Amino acid sequence: xxxxxxxxxxxxxxxxxxxxxxxxxxxxxxxxxxxxxxxxxxxxxxxxxxxxxxxxxxxxxxxxxxxxxxxxxxxxxxxxxxxxxxxxxxxxxxxxxxxxxxxxxxxxxxxxxxxxxxxxx
Amino acid sequence: xxxxxxxxxxxxxxxxxxxxxxxxxxxxxxxxxxxxxxxxxxxxxxxxxxxxxxxxxxxxxxxxxxxxxxxxxxxxxxxxxxxxxxxxxxxxxxxxxxxxxxxxxxxxxxxxxxxxxxxxxxxxxxxxxxxxxxxxxxxxxxxxxxxxxxxxxxxxxxxxxxxxxxxxxxxxxxxxxxxxxxxxxxxxxxxxxxxxxxxxxxxxxxxxxxxxxxxxxxxxxxxxxxxxxxxxxxxxxxxxxxxxxxxxxxxxxxxxxxxxxxxxxxxxxxxxxxxxxxxxxxxxxxxxxxxxxxxxxxxxxxxxxxxxxxxxxxxxxxxxxxxxxxxxxxxxxxxxxxxxxxxxxxxxxxxxxxxxxxxxxxxxxxxxxxxxxxxxxxxxxxxxxxxxxxxxxxxxxxxxxxxxxxxxxxxxxxxxxxxxxxxxxxxxxxxxxxxxxxxxxxxxxxxxxxxxxxxxxxxxxxxxxxxxxxxxxxxxxxxxxxxxxxxxxxxxxxxxxxxxxxxxxxxxxxxxxxxxxxxxxxxxxxxxxxxxxxxxxxxxxxxxxxxxxxxxxxxxxxxxxxxxxxxxxxxxxxxxxxxxxxxxxxxxxxxxxxxxxxxxxxxxxxxxxxxxxxxxxxxxxxxxxxxxxxxxxxxxxxxxxxxxxxxxxxxxxxxxxxxxxxxxxxxxxxxxxxxxxxxxxx
Ligand SMILES: Nc1ncnc2c1ncn2[C@@H]1O[C@H](COP(=O)(O)OP(=O)(O)OP(=O)(O)O)[C@@H](O)[C@H]1O
Ligand SMILES: [Mg+2]
Numbered sequence: 075x076x077x078x079x080x081x082x083x084x085x086x087x088x089x090x091x092x093x094x095x096x097x098x099x100x101x102x103x104x105x106x107x108x109x110x111x112x113x114x115x116x117x118x119x120x121x122x123x124x125x126x127x128x129x130x131x132x133x134x135x136x137x138x139x140x141x142x143x144x145x146x147x148x149x150x151x152x153x154x155x156x157x158x159x160x161x162x163x164x165x166x167x168x169x170x171x172x173x174x175x176x177x178x179x180x181x182x183x184x185x186x187x188x189x190x191x192x193x194x195x
Numbered sequence: 196x197x198x199x200x201x202x203x204x205x206x207x208x209x210x211x212x213x214x215x216x217x218x219x220x221x222x223x224x225x226x227x228x229x230x231x232x233x234x235x236x237x238x239x240x241x242x243x244x245x246x247x248x249x250x251x252x253x254x255x256x257x258x259x260x261x262x263x264x265x266x267x268x269x270x271x272x273x274x275x276x277x278x279x280x281x282x283x284x285x286x287x288x289x290x291x292x293x294x295x296x297x298x299x300x301x302x303x304x305x306x307x308x309x310x311x312x313x314x315x316x317x318x319x320x321x322x323x324x325x326x327x328x329x330x331x332x333x334x335x336x337x338x339x340x341x342x343x344x345x346x347x348x349x350x351x352x353x354x355x356x357x358x359x360x361x362x363x364x365x366x367x368x369x370x371x372x373x374x375x376x377x378x379x380x381x382x383x384x385x386x387x388x389x390x391x392x393x394x395x396x397x398x399x400x401x402x403x404x405x406x407x408x409x410x411x412x413x414x415x416x417x418x419x420x421x422x423x424x425x426x427x428x429x430x431x432x433x434x435x436x437x438x439x440x441x442x443x444x445x446x447x448x449x450x451x452x453x454x455x456x457x458x459x460x461x462x463x464x465x466x467x468x469x470x471x472x473x474x475x476x477x478x479x480x481x482x483x484x485x486x487x488x489x490x491x492x493x494x495x496x497x498x499x500x501x502x503x504x505x506x507x508x509x510x511x512x513x514x515x516x517x518x519x520x521x522x523x524x525x526x527x528x529x530x531x532x533x534x535x536x537x538x539x540x541x542x543x544x545x546x547x548x549x550x551x552x553x554x555x556x557x558x559x560x561x562x563x564x565x566x567x568x569x570x571x572x573x574x575x576x577x578x579x580x581x582x583x584x585x586x587x588x589x590x591x592x593x594x595x596x597x598x599x600x601x602x603x604x605x606x607x608x609x610x611x612x613x614x615x616x617x618x619x620x621x622x623x624x625x626x627x628x629x630x631x632x633x634x635x636x637x638x639x640x641x642x643x644x645x646x647x648x649x650x651x652x653x654x655x656x657x658x659x660x661x662x663x664x665x666x667x668x669x670x671x672x673x674x675x676x677x678x679x680x681x682x683x684x685x686x687x688x689x690x691x692x693x694x695x696x697x698x699x700x701x702x703x704x705x706x707x708x709x710x711x712x713x714x715x716x717x718x719x720x721x722x723x724x725x726x727x728x729x730x731x732x733x734x735x736x737x738x739x740x741x742x743x744x745x746x747x748x749x750x751x752x753x754x755x756x757x758x759x760x761x762x763x764x765x766x767x768x769x770x771x772x773x774x775x776x777x778x779x780x781x782x783x784x785x786x787x788x789x790x791x792x793x794x795x796x797x798x799x800x801x802x803x804x805x806x807x808x809x810x811x812x813x814x815x816x817x818x819x820x821x822x823x824x825x826x827x828x829x830x831x832x833x834x835x836x837x838x839x840x841x842x843x844x845x846x847x848x849x850x851x852x853x854x855x856x857x858x859x860x861x862x863x864x865x866x867x868x869x870x871x872x873x874x875x876x877x
Contacts, residue, residue: 084673086705090680128669131753155672174672176679 076121076189077101081111081137082153083129087174091124091153094178095185108132112140120148121192122185125168127154138168149188153181207246211239257288264295273303330405330424336417338362350426352399368396374407381409381420392427402605404428461493464600464620472600472613476536478549479588479596485543487553487596492536495604539577548574549585549597556594558586560614579603584614586621595625619876674709681705733768734776736801736810736873743780744799747788755793761800767876769808775849776810782842783812783869789835790816791866807856808875813868818861827859846871 078100082088085106092102103118105111109132111123123141127134138150151170170184215235218224225231260282267273282292330347332340343358351358351366363370363378374395377388387410396402405424412419464475474494478487543550548570552559564570564581583601587594598621602609681702688699744760751758780799787797795815802809819827826832828847833840850857855873862868 084677086677086709087673087680090677090684093684094680155669155676174676176676176683178680178683 075099075101077103077119078185079103079105079111079114079118079120079123081105081108081123081129081134082126083107084126091178091181094182098182100185108134108137108140111137112144115141115144115148122149122151122189124151124153124181124185127152127156149192151181151184151188208239208242211242253287257282257286257292260292261288261295264292264299268299268302271306273299273301273306330426332422332424334363334420334422336419340366341419347424350403351397351401366397368398370395377407377409378420378422381411382418385411387411393424402428402607458491458493461491461598464598464617465493472609472617473602473604473607474532475598475600477588477596477598478539478541480543480553480594484540487541487543487549489536489539490596492530492533494532496531497604535577541573547571549599552585552587552597553594556587556589558584558614558618560584560609560611582606582609584609584617586614586617588621588625622876671713674712677709678706678713731770732773734771734773735768736766736771736776736808737762737764739773739776740780740799740801740810743777743784746781747784751788751797754788754791756788756791757796759796759798761798763802766801766803766808769873769876771853771873772849775852779846779849779871780810780812782846783871786842787812787814787816787869790814790818792816795866803875804872806875807872809870809872811868811870813862813866815862815864815866818865818867819859824859 078095080088080092080095080102082091082104083106088104088106092104095102103114103120105114107129111125112132114120115123125134125138125141129137132140134152134154138152141148141150149169151172152168153172153174155174169188172181172184175181215224219226224235282289284290284293286292329344330350331342331344332347333342335341340358340361343353343355345355348355348358353361353366358366371393373390374393377390380386381388387408390407390409392404393407394402394404403424403426405426405428407425408423410421412421461475461477465472472494475492476489476494477491479490480486481488541547541549543553548559548561551569559569561567561570561584562582564575564578564583570578578599578601580601580603583599586598586600588596588598598617600609600617685699685702688702740760740762744758748758784797784799791797791814797815798811798813800809800811800813802811823832823834828843829840847857850871850873853873855871858870858872860868860870
């Protein structure tokens, strides 16, 4: 069973995504900001990180850098409400970008694809 | 009374007469016998003498002593120090006398202590009435002053005695209809009246604006009128001056007719309720002849005319340029004063005071023209007044002339704040002259700029729309996603029976909560897009900086950036829009924070240069590269992931609207500084 770290500052959303991913059979751990995410990555092993961008304390971009500097190979899916990030963000560092939607199909498909490609599905 | 006394006295002899009658009956006393008769006669004489002697010593002396005391009592004197008659305690009625004396002393004490009370009361009353700040005057039924407090007589320059018996008409030049009507009314009806903002000018040339209260009292059967005046001149004037300045600068914006503006300015300088100067003159520099030429003058030729002008500004709103019924009288070009000024010239390389002010571009306040060495004989003769001010007219790059003002007719002192205000007027005048002089070229440039500006405004509008859209998109998408997500879960739960009622309840309550949040975001957006107000208030830039700083204080702390406020305490107020300036500081501070790493510092500073008043935001951040420098004000230029790139575009627009400038510099020690510089009100 794959372990996913879900990083999201909005509690209601985090609980929604966690519940949905758990329903799909993933083991999900939650972090409410970038700093906490970095801490967790330091002490645990995850198969994938779902990362929000706009967060207090440490935003997603900074967290992305820190996580990657610790573990270059960990797959990261950026999950944000910004729709114009694709032209701006460091497109080459994350593995996928998903714009937040009430329909989680895109997110779930991307996660499944990445994990399958890594042979961990 | 006398008969009674005699009868009473005679009654003392009844026993003697009875004895004589008895002895006559018995034959002992024979009236016919001469010797018998003599004996009886002698007996009576001795008895009467004895009686009188005893009476004198026993009764008459104490009687008159007591009478004396009582008479003194009657006169209100109770201590017996100087009483003419004194009785020893051992004398006849001595105890009674002592009793009266002690009663006297007691009364004396009593009255004395009462006097103290009365004295105290009088003092209190004097303090309140005599020296109160309000002017206080009492008239009798014949309208004569029977009492005036110190403030009243001092303010209107009368001695305490002089003022008694005068009538209001003797004291005041003009008594406004409202005031005399109110007095008549109080006389007829007896009800008190309160009048606001009554303008008065006294015969001894004191002018004031006062709130007045009139009431009637009846003292010992006579009707008297109490008039209390509260002097509100200075407060009123301040309000008025501020509105004058804004009226003038407004008119400058919509009116290029320089003559009319100058005249309006000089009228404002002189109108009794404006700056209150009696006379104002304008001299402009003639470049060919190198002289200052009298161009315009406003002011009365005489005291009578001064009063008339005062009367013409009785209206509360003085509409300077409107041309309505309240407009000032048309420029009198045939007055003696006007003629004197427009025919006068002062060479700018001569040793005259006006030339000096013109060359040095600094105002001069002369208190005593007769003894002041700065005043040359020519100017002394021309002005013919001891106190006056000369203020230079200068635009950004050159001197244009001088404005001269004085209080020739009422001799009122010229206060520093009036000189300051006069300088503001001078700046306004300079601006209008300047723009007049280069009107044609300005017009051309204006058209050019306008076209450009319209394009900028258009693109900035677009930019603003884009910024708002991006902001809204992000803010709205979040709650929307949550709402949709939980709605889906509810739908699924219908298919999957293992979901409980609690799950559905929770989902529904989250949906509710998030839709409320959406509504709030939308109302915020409405606030954001509200059109910005006009720039017309006077603000302290320190308040702008402080307000904004407190807004971001917590964020600064969170990011471990040290922020320092370095505020110049003596900042003049600047005509501006408070919220827009706050937006400027907010955007700049936010940028500084974004550029500065944890442990860095940001300094917010306000201050003055000779010409400008500034807000500087200095950070210890990344600084700005030369390539970026050209682009940072462009809408949508951003180097930040979550940036929209509109912060500085907005800053620029607002600062331009305020006729200000933005100066950017990279600090040698790293980081950069943004300086917002607004024109300093001189
Ligand atoms: N104090 C500063 N130090 C370094 N660079 C700065 C500073 N202020 C502005 N900049 C540069 O100017 C750019 C434009 O700034 P601007 O405020 O217009 O947009 P922004 O901050 O990127 O986005 P936003 O619209 O959210 O303010 C910034 O992205 C940054 O590169
Ligand atoms: Mg910005």
